[in-house]
Amino acid sequence: MITRRGMIGGAATAMASARRLKAANAPLDIVVIGGGIAGAAAASQLSAQGHQVVMLEARSRLGGRINTDRSFAMPIDLGASWIHGPSQANPLVALAAKAGLTTAVTPDDLVQVYAATGAPLPYSVVDPKEATYDRLTNRARSTAARTGRDMSFQQAMTAQQGTLFNDPVMRYFGAAWTEFDTGAPLDQLSALQGMEDEEFGGSDVIVTNGYDRLFQPLVNGYEIRMGSPVKAISQTESDITVEYPGGTITADAAVLTAPLGVLKAGSIQFSPGLASTKLAAINRVGFGTVNKVVLEFTRATWPAGMQYFGFCRAVGAAGRACYAMNVKRLRAHFKYLGCHIHSALSNWRIQRVGI
Ligand SMILES: Cc1cc2nc3c(=O)[nH]c(=O)nc-3n(C[C@H](O)[C@H](O)[C@H](O)COP(=O)(O)OP(=O)(O)OC[C@H]3O[C@@H](n4cnc5c(N)ncnc54)[C@H](O)[C@@H]3O)c2cc1C
Numbered sequence: 125m126i127t128r129r130g131m132i133g134g135a136a137t138a139m140a141s142a143r144r145l146k147a148a149n150a151p152l153d154i155v156v157i158g159g160g161i162a163g164a165a166a167a168s169q170l171s172a173q174g175h176q177v178v179m180l181e182a183r184s185r186l187g188g189r190i191n192t193d194r195s196f197a198m199p200i201d202l203g204a205s206w207i208h209g210p211s212q213a214n215p216l217v218a219l220a221a222k223a224g225l226t227t228a229v230t231p232d233d234l235v236q237v238y239a240a241t242g243a244p245l246p247y248s249v250v251d252p253k254e255a256t257y258d259r260l261t262n263r264a265r266s267t268a269a270r271t272g273r274d275m276s277f278q279q280a281m282t283a284q285q286g287t288l289f290n291d292p293v294m295r296y297f298g299a300a301w302t303e304f305d306t307g308a309p310l311d312q313l314s315a316l317q318g319m320e321d322e323e324f325g326g327s328d329v330i331v332t333n334g335y336d337r338l339f340q341p342l343v344n345g346y347e348i349r350m351g352s353p354v355k356a357i358s359q360t361e362s363d364i365t366v367e368y369p370g371g372t373i374t375a376d377a378a379v380l381t382a383p384l385g386v387l388k389a390g391s392i393q394f395s396p397g398l399a400s401t402k403l404a405a406i407n408r409v410g411f412g413t414v415n416k417v418v419l420e421f422t423r424a425t426w427p428a429g430m431q432y433f434g435f436c437r438a439v440g441a442a443g444r445a446c447y448a449m450n451v452k453r454l455r456a457h458f459k460y461l462g463c464h465i466h467s468a469l470s471n472w473r474i475q476r477v478g479i
Pocket residue numbers: 129130131132134135136157158159160161162163180181182183186187188189190202203204205206207208352353354355381382383386391392414415
């Protein structure tokens with residue numbers, strides 16, 4: 125079953141330490157592998173506690189799945205865009221304030237859904253179906269949680285209403301809400317554990333001046349080596365050795381934040397090898413792709429006040445270009461007008477359109 129969780133829940137970080145002969149509270153030499161938000165947060169905290177930290181990042185930029193494109197009229201996030209559950213309990217909120225992130229609420233109810241023919245669907249048609257999709261989703265999740273019996277989200281939904289996904293509007297909800305949010309096809313998403321990212325309360329907000337700014341408070345006080353993909357990590361009783369094309373680092377501890385795909389591909393050799401339980405989890409859990417196509421227009425040809433446009437598809441075409449977001453609504457003073465088209469489960473690309 126595939127699961128993909130938000131930034132807080134998904135920062136799958138593992139720390140291994142060896143026992144070098146040091147006094148109990150002496151600073152440690154620590155290697156942090158990966159310069160995404162998990163690695164940057166770990167490196168920042170560890171160096172603030174007085175440890176000597178070196179970060180190794182494979183690519184020529186920090187950020188990982190936080191990736192802001194600044195070639196458009198406004199910063200466009202190709203990876204993470206929203207702060208989900210921006211309550212005061214969410215640690216991202218304090219960090220975002222420190223980094224000077226500006227945000228805006230993207231109201232889910234400001235949406236115009238279109239039929240596969242291109243005809244706009246009235247709210248009197250869409251709203252009751254939305255209530256049904258919500259109700260069935262909640263029941264699918266609570267039944268799975270109560271019984272502990274896992275099945276795919278699609279099975280859990282169709283067990284309640286067999287012909288549910290014959291309805292193009294229901295397929296739209298499945299693609300735009302569930303597949304886009306989780307990065308997984310409905311038939312591979314776990315009804316039991318596939319949607320466990322609702323840690324904090326509050327209406328989701330989107331970052332309007334670039335999510336990559338989040339890194340500014342997190343990259344000081346330690347050394348960062350870019351273009352340094354780690355190939356091997358070996359641990360002995362006394363230390364940990366990390367190998368990358370630029371050399372070898374021996375340290376007291378290593379924090380590994382490489383994503384699941386890197387672990388699945390076996391790109392890093394571990395010595396001793398990973399425990400069989402960890403290997404089983406790495407093999408069992410999957411992940412998917414979420415696409416963003418960004419179109420920049422010189423004038424709006426759509427209702428400027430609408431936040432989202434939803435697209436129903438014919439049978440068999442679920443998941444493609446399921447909704448568009450009107451970026452102009454977030455930054456009304458911008459001369460150019462943007463439109464995200466979010467499509468679940470294919471490769472991403474960027475386009476510009478002059479009209
Ligand atoms: C399209 C998309 C939209 C998303 N939207 C949201 C959203 O709106 N809100 C939200 O909260 N979350 C969202 N997420 C999820 C969020 O982006 C991730 O959960 C988060 O960024 C993961 O951070 P990370 O540090 O764990 O991993 P990553 O960001 O993947 O960072 C891992 C880093 O490790 C590096 N690395 C890999 N292998 C090696 C190696 N061998 N040696 C050294 N370095 C290595 C990589 O280059 C990368 O920089 C979205 C994700 C995607 C893809």
